[in-house]
Amino acid sequence: MPNSGAAQIGNVDLVKQLNGAAVYGLIDQNGPISRIQVAELSQLAPASVTKITRQLLERGLIKEVEQQASTGGRRAISIVTETRPFHTVAVRLGRKDATIALFDLSSKVLVEQSYPLSAETQEALQQQLFTIIEHFIAENKNVIRELIAISVILPGLVDPENGKVRYMPHIAVDQWPLVEALNKTFKLASFVGHDIRSLALAEYYFGAGSDCSDSLLVRIHRGAGAGVIINENIFVGRNGNAVEIGHIQVDPLGEQCACGHFGCLETVVSNPAIEKKVKQLLLAGYASCLSAEACTIHDICRAANLGDSLATEVLKHAAVTLGKVIASSINLFNPQKVIIAGEITAADAILFPIIQRCIDTQTLNAFGENLPVVSSQLGNRSAIGAFALVKRAMLNGKLLQHLLDDGRKLPS
Ligand SMILES: [Zn+2]
Structure with a gap:
């Protein structure tokens, strides 16, 4: 099935849907905008734009607003999307x-x-x-x-x-x-x-990725996962899933992962993995302001930010491992931005320079140059x-x- 969208609904309906989407999308992105501008930008006939905007108006999905024309003179009617209802x-x-x-x-x-x-x-x-x-x-x-x-x-x-x-x-x-x-x-x-x-996708629409059409999001939480936006769309394979970076092996002698294999990225950089590592080192007698009773990822980031050397070293180790996988992903997908989400971003001043260094030394220069690494703007939960x-x-x-x-x- 070369194009399931077209196969599922008739051609006429599909054209209707796509034209409607084009008009709505332009108003959503550029509103307030005049019907004439919508017609120009969409390359649809003005009559089609008039018809579609009438339907959208009747359904309450857009509304008309009066705007002073830029040349002064008479007021022009523009349209914007109606989002509140x-x-x-x-x-x-x-x-x-x-x-x-x-x-x-x-x-x-x-x-x-x-x-x-x-x-x-x-x-x-x-x-x-x-x-x-x-x-x-x-x-x-x-x-x-x-x-x-x-x-x-x-x-x-x-x-x-x-x-x-x-x-x-x-x-x-x-x-x-x-x-x-x-x-x-x-x-x-x-x-x-x-x-x-x-x-x-949310980062692309509303967050740190909104200024680029290609981005890589990496989220560290109980596991490690990623999403790639390519050409303004989520990159997925035929079965809807791709870029499972959490299960890239980073340590052949590492611990067993939930997936059954050994030494996956998430056995090293996930919150539970970082917390476990700190606990082990505390029990082994390493000096730290942390205690085995209070060493959540939040405690660890806070301690690292205050200069605690145990917390800092564990996070640095995680960052080197994560940076290596991010660098590989950049070589594969050539994004314009890397966005990191998760509780560990509280220690971004420690983590990000290390990840940036991995990018500088492990990606093609043309891919890694001027590639920002930033925190998610959308919260973790x-x-x-x-x-x-x-x-x-x-x-x-x-x-x-x-x-x-x-x-x-x-x-x-
Ligand atoms: Zn795994």
Whole structure:
């Protein structure tokens, strides 16, 4: 199937969807903008632009604003997107907890709540997830205006095309048809995505990656993962997953990883790996202001920033290992920016120069030159990656067309 999008819906519908998306995207990016400018930039006939903007206006997705023409003289009518009345329930599903946030279409968080999770099977997890979503919607019914989508991001392997979860690191799942189940229960457009790759997309739309079309996001948390944005899109393979940097072997004699292999990157640089290393060295008698009882990643970063040599050395060791893998990734993907997310960025002044040095010495000069390494701007536990999937579905027209068709068919 060369083009599944075109195969699934008729050509006329696809053209309609893409034209709608082009107009909406231009207004979203450049508004306030006049219809004439939209026609020029989209290269659509002015009559088509008039028709599409009329539909968008009627649906409340854009609004007209009066603008003083730049030459003075008469006032011109411009259009902007209307973002406040359209809400998304965005869920970040963690291993032991879930964050649920209500976003409007401008990516503003209106409410955010955290829920503990205890489920140990796929069925129990789905039940618990749906219960907390129902609870969240009921709790916030006075804030919620038009709910247009539910979006869930999670760790593991996701089949975004079919809306299924193939693998989770802590729960056995069997082709979990999460999108279908969400559709059925909540009767809303639903999306599921990989947590880190969705975060990379969020960085592109709303964060540190918004000024470049190619970027590499690396997130260190309980594991180590990455997302690559190439040409303004998440890079994924045919089955929806790619760039599993956490499982690149960095130490052939290293510890066993959750994946079953030995010495993977995440056995060295993840938060639990760093915490374990510090504990071991403390027990071995190394001097430090840290104690075995208080050495979370937060404590370790704080101690390192205060000059504690044990904490500093452990973080430096992690940075050298991480830097090597980042340098390899740069040779593979040639990004314009490297974005690091995770609790360890609290010690960025120690980590980043080391990573930068690895880039200088281990990448092609043309790839590594003037390549900034920066911290994520979007927080470590946020559900914004889930919202990014909804934003994408507005911009590629799938969700947009669904809203214009007034919910006749749920977008896939
Ligand atoms: Zn592994």
